Amino acid sequence: MTGFRGMRFVKDLIKRFTPKRESLTGNESVSDKQLEVTTSTTLTVIKRHKWSLVLGVSAIALTSVITFAGHQYVQANMVNVYHVMLNGKEIGVVSDNKLIDEYKQQRPQEVQKNFPDVHVVLKTNGVTYKPEKAFNAPTDDAAVIATLNKALVPQPVGVELKVDGKAIAIVKDQQTADQILERVRAPFAPKAKETSKVAALSANLGEDISTAPSELEKVEFIQQVDKEEVPIEPEDLAKPEDVVKKLTTGDVTPAKYTVVEGDCVSCIAKKLGITKQFIYDKNPGIQDDKLKIGNQLDVTVLKPTLSVKTTEKIVQNQEIQYDTEYVKDDSLRVGVVQPISPGKNGLKKVTIQVTKVDGLMTNEQLVDEEIIDQPVTAKVTKGTKVIKGEGTGKFAWPVVSPSISSTFGVRWGKLHKGIDITGNKNIMTADNGKVTETGYKSDYGNYIIINHLNGYETLYGHLSKITTTEGTIVEKGDKIGIMGSTGDSTGVHLHFEIHKSGSLENPLKYLNR
Numbered sequence: 001m002t003g004f005r006g007m008r009f010v011k012d013l014i015k016r017f018t019p020k021r022e023s024l025t026g027n028e029s030v031s032d033k034q035l036e037v038t039t040s041t042t043l044t045v046i047k048r049h050k051w052s053l054v055l056g057v058s059a060i061a062l063t064s065v066i067t068f069a070g071h072q073y074v075q076a077n078m079v080n081v082y083h084v085m086l087n088g089k090e091i092g093v094v095s096d097n098k099l100i101d102e103y104k105q106q107r108p109q110e111v112q113k114n115f116p117d118v119h120v121v122l123k124t125n126g127v128t129y130k131p132e133k134a135f136n137a138p139t140d141d142a143a144v145i146a147t148l149n150k151a152l153v154p155q156p157v158g159v160e161l162k163v164d165g166k167a168i169a170i171v172k173d174q175q176t177a178d179q180i181l182e183r184v185r186a187p188f189a190p191k192a193k194e195t196s197k198v199a200a201l202s203a204n205l206g207e208d209i210s211t212a213p214s215e216l217e218k219v220e221f222i223q224q225v226d227k228e229e230v231p232i233e234p235e236d237l238a239k240p241e242d243v244v245k246k247l248t249t250g251d252v253t254p255a256k257y258t259v260v261e262g263d264c265v266s267c268i269a270k271k272l273g274i275t276k277q278f279i280y281d282k283n284p285g286i287q288d289d290k291l292k293i294g295n296q297l298d299v300t301v302l303k304p305t306l307s308v309k310t311t312e313k314i315v316q317n318q319e320i321q322y323d324t325e326y327v328k329d330d331s332l333r334v335g336v337v338q339p340i341s342p343g344k345n346g347l348k349k350v351t352i353q354v355t356k357v358d359g360l361m362t363n364e365q366l367v368d369e370e371i372i373d374q375p376v377t378a379k380v381t382k383g384t385k386v387i388k389g390e391g392t393g394k395f396a397w398p399v400v401s402p403s404i405s406s407t408f409g410v411r412w413g414k415l416h417k418g419i420d421i422t423g424n425k426n427i428m429t430a431d432n433g434k435v436t437e438t439g440y441k442s443d444y445g446n447y448i449i450i451n452h453l454n455g456y457e458t459l460y461g462h463l464s465k466i467t468t469t470e471g472t473i474v475e476k477g478d479k480i481g482i483m484g485s486t487g488d489s490t491g492v493h494l495h496f497e498i499h500k501s502g503s504l505e506n507p508l509k510y511l512n513r
Contacts, residue, residue, distance in 0.1 A: 078133055078134065078135055079095075079133070079134065079135075079136070079137060080131060080132070080133055081093050081094070081095060081131075081132055081133075081134055081137045081139055082094050082095075082096070082097045082100065082129040082130065082131055082132070083129060083130045083132060084100060084127070084128075084129045084144050084148075085127070085128045085129060085130065086126055086127055086147075086148070086151055087126040088126075091144060091147045091148070091151070092140055092143055092144035092147060093137065093138070093139045093140065093144070094129070094139055094140075094141045094144050095139040095141055096141075097129055097131065099141055099144075099145075100127060100129050103124070103127070103145065103148065104124040104127055107122060107124065107148075107149075107152070108120075108121070108122040108124065111154045114154075115154070115156065115234075117172075117234065117237075118156045118158070118172060118232075118234045118237065119156070119157055119158065119172050119173040120154040120155060120156050120157065121154070121155050121156075121157050122152055122154050122155075123152070123155070124152065127148065127152075155231055156231070156232050156233065156234055157229050157230065157231055157232060158170040158171060158172060158173070158229070158230060158232040158236060158237055159171050159172070159173055159174055159176070159177045159227050159228065159229055159230075160227070160228050160229075160230045161177055161180070161225070161226075161227060161243065162225070162226040162227075162228065163223045163224070163225060163247070163305050163306050164223045164224050165224070165226075168243065168246060168247065168305060169238035169242070169243045169246065170230065170232055170236050170237055170238060171237060171238060171240060171243060172237055174227060174229075176240060177227045179240065180240050180243050180244055180247070181221075181225065181306075183240075183244050184244060184247050184248055184306055184308065185219060185221075185308050187359065188219070188308040188310055188356065188358060188359045189216055189219050189310060209314060209316075209352065209354070209361075209364070209407065209409045209410065209411065210354075210356075210360075210361045210410070210411050210412050211412075212314050212316075213314075214312035214313060214314045214354065215312065215313045215314075215315075216310065216311075216312055217311045217312060217313055217353075218310070218311040219308065219309070219310045219311075220308075220309050220310075221306055221307065221308060221309070222306075222307040222308075222309050222357065223305075223306055223307065225306065246305060247304065247305045247306040248302075248304050248305075248306070249302050249303075249304065250302060250303040250304055250305050252300060252301065252302050252303055253300075254298070254300045255298075255299050255300045255301070256296045256297065256298060256299065257272065257296065257297045257299045258294065258295070258296050258297075259291045259292060259293055259294060259295045259296075259297065260293060261293055263291055263293075264289065264291065265279055265280070265286065265289050265291070266442055266488075268297070268299075272299055274299065274301060276488065277411075277412060277414065278299075278301075279297060279299065280412075280413070280414065281412060281413075282297070282298045282299065282300070283297050283298055284413075304358055307357055307358050308357070308358055308359075309355065309356070309357050310355070310356045311353065311354075311355055312353070312354045312355075312356065313351060313352070313353055313354075314351070314352045314353075314354055315349060315350070315351050315352075316349070316350055316352070317347055317348070317349055317350075317372070318347070318348055318349075318350050318506060318508055318509060319345045319346070319347060319348075319506070319509050320345060320346035320347065320348050320371070320373075320374075320375045320509060320512065321345060321375065321505075321509045321510045322343035322344055322345050322346065322375035322376055322377055322378055323343070323375065323377045323378070323393070323394050324343060324377065324378045324379075324380055324393050324394075325377050325378065325379045325380070326380055326381075326382040327340065327379065327380070327381050327382065328381075328382060328383075328384045329381045329382065329383060329384065330383075330384040332381065332382070332383035332384070336382070336383045337380050337381065337382050337383075338380060338381040338382075339378070339379075339380050339381075340379040340380055340381060341378065341379045342376075342378055343375065343376050343377055343378025343379075344375060344376035345375055345509075346371065346372075346373045346374050346375030346376075347371075347372040347373040348369050348370060348371050348372060348512075349369070349370045349372055350366060350368070350369050350370075350407075350508065351366075351367050351368040351369075351370075352364055352365065352366055352367065352407060353365045353367045360412070361411065361412070363405070364404075364405065364406050364407060365403075365404065365405065366404040366407060366508075369512065388473055389432055389433055389434045389452075389453055389473040389474070390432060390433075390452070390453040390454055391431040391432045391433050391452025391453060391454045391456055391476075392431055392432060392454075392476070393431070393452075393454055393456065394431065394510070395430040395431050395458070395498065395507075395510045395511060396428070396430050396431065396476055396477065397421075397430070397511055398421070398427055398428050398429065398430045398458075398460065398494060398496055399421045399422075399423040399424055399426075399427065399428070399483070399494055400423060400424035400426070400428075401423040401424055402421045402422070402423045403421065403422050403423055404419055404420065404421060404508075405420045405421070405422050405491075405493055406419065406420035406493075407419055407508065408506040408507060408508060409506075415504075417497050417504055418459065418461075418495050418496050418497035418498070418507055419495075419496055419506075419507045419508060420493045420494070420495055420496075421493060421494045421496055422483075422492070422493045422494075424483075425482050425483040425492075426479050426482065426483075427448075427460055427463060427479065427480055427481040427482060427483055427494055428476075428477050428478060428479055428480065429450055429458070429474045429475070429476060429477065429478050429480050430450075430458050430476065430496075430498075431450075431452050431456070431458070431476050432452060432453075432474065432475050432476050433450040433451055433452035433453060433456075433458070433473075433474055434450065434451050434452075434453060434471070434472070434473050434474070435448060435449070435450055435468050435469065435470055435471065435472045435473075435474060435480070436449050436450065436451045436457075436470065436471075437449040437470060438466050438468070438469065438470055440486070440487070441487065442487060442488060443461075443487055443488045444459070444461035444462065444487050444488075444495065445461060445462045445463065445484065445485070445486025445487025445488070445489060446461075446462070446463040446464065446465070446466055446481070446484065446486045446487070447459060447460060447461045447462075447463065447487075448460045448463065448466060448468065448480055448481060450474065450480075455500055455501050456498065456499065456500055457498075457499040458496065458497065458498055458499070459495075459496070459497040459499070460480065460481060460494060460495070460496060461487065461494070461495035461496075461497075462483070462484055462485055462486050462487055462489040462492075462493060462494065462495050463481040463482060463483065463484050463486065463494075464481075464482050464483065464484025464485070464486060464492075465481055465482040465484070466480070466481045467479060467480055467481050467482065468480040468481065498510060
């Protein structure tokens with residue numbers, strides 16, 4: 001009898017000789033005689049069919065052992081594998097996901113070492129993997145890596161520099177582009193020792209505000225600069241030094257001008273559409289505007305592709321002229337002055353904001369004044385017979401709502417003799433006096449000179465219209481002209497000078513905000 005039939009026999013035997021459920025649970029109990037008969041009968045049947053029973057039980061046990069052993073074998077041979085995908089398509093199976101993670105991290109670096117002169121990109125973001133637990137799944141790590149090496153092609157890339165949307169050059173990488181821009185920017189930023197907080201400086205005629213130590217507030221490019229990574233061929237790359245030259249000079253070729261008979265600096269400047277200052281700066285050998293026929297002047301006008309704008313702060317000390325209090329004495333003749341107590345000039349700290357483009361000053365603005373020492377008023381005795389038109393020695397602003405656009409001092413080696421003022425267009429005399437000169441000069445344009453009959457003179461330049469005449473006696477605040485931009489002038493403003501006993505004075509010494 002087979003194991004299957006043995007098991008079936010045992011099931012039938014138990015069913016046949018087991019007392020029915022209702023006999024065991026009903027009201028009647030099974031008698032000892034009935035139980036004895038049942039037991040005897042069961043034993044007889046088992047004895048008669050014992051070999052069939054043994055074979056059935058053995059079959060069950062063997063089946064269980066085989067099933068358990070097979071399960072253990074399968075479990076022991078289940079492994080984790082990883083299906084590697086390239087842009088969503090499977091290319092193979094590897095045994096460890098770390099192999100792919102390390103490949104994506106290290107392979108671009110290995111490739112870059114093979115291209116030292118150009119930046120290359122190896123795009124590995126399309127490489128992914130999916131984990132799976134499988135029975136005795138085959139893997140081939142080397143084949144997968146070989147497939148990736150063949151499929152992933154290094155792409156040389158560079159950084160394209162654009163200025164106001166115009167492509168200038170392609171360089172190796174972002175770092176090279178940044179270094180180029182820094183080389184363009186560096187010459188126009190104050191030196192390291194000058195960028196710290198500067199101390200107040202004494203103002204004098206020898207000090208050039210355009211080159212004075214300053215504190216850098218901001219440095220920026222005037223044009224829009226963009227850097228964009230683009231695919232290239234290695235021969236597309238430009239040399240950094242060539243790019244710097246192109247950005248700073250605009251690839252302008254040198255230009256020369258030969259002096260001819262009748263030439264002057266202002267004549268040449270007007271003829272070529274450049275400023276006199278530009279000619280002076282490019283040709284430092286010019287002395288006292290003297291030119292020799294046949295001389296060649298450098299008139300190369302560089303047009304940088306990329307211009308650097310700096311905003312700087314300059315702090316200076318400036319004197320404040322003391323006032324004089326006059327005590328009238330009718331015992332003294334007119335013009336006689338006798339000191340009672342001396343005066344003393346004060347001191348103020350002025351802060352000037354300077355804007356430069358490519359190192360040349362384009363704008364300056366007085367932004368703050370701080371009194372350090374108050375001036376001490378002088379006291380003198382003066383004759384009562386006052387000459388009409390004699391000044392008080394104390395000056396008023398010649399413009400209502402004044403704003404200073406250029407201060408007094410040296411600019412790029414040339415002296416700016418006064419201050420430039422903007423504001424209300426009406427020009428007023430700064431003190432009592434007599435108009436001694438009016439007219440036109442190439443540098444001042446329409447101008448007025450007033451003698452204040454006390455050692456002081458004032459000059460008013462670049463007027464669009466003169467409304468007074470020579471010989472007129474004027475009082476402080478009288479209108480004498482209208483602001484303009486005549487002569488050697490850029491923009492509408494008043495050029496205002498103060499002279500004392502024939503020497504130039506800084507008007508800010510006498511005018512306070």
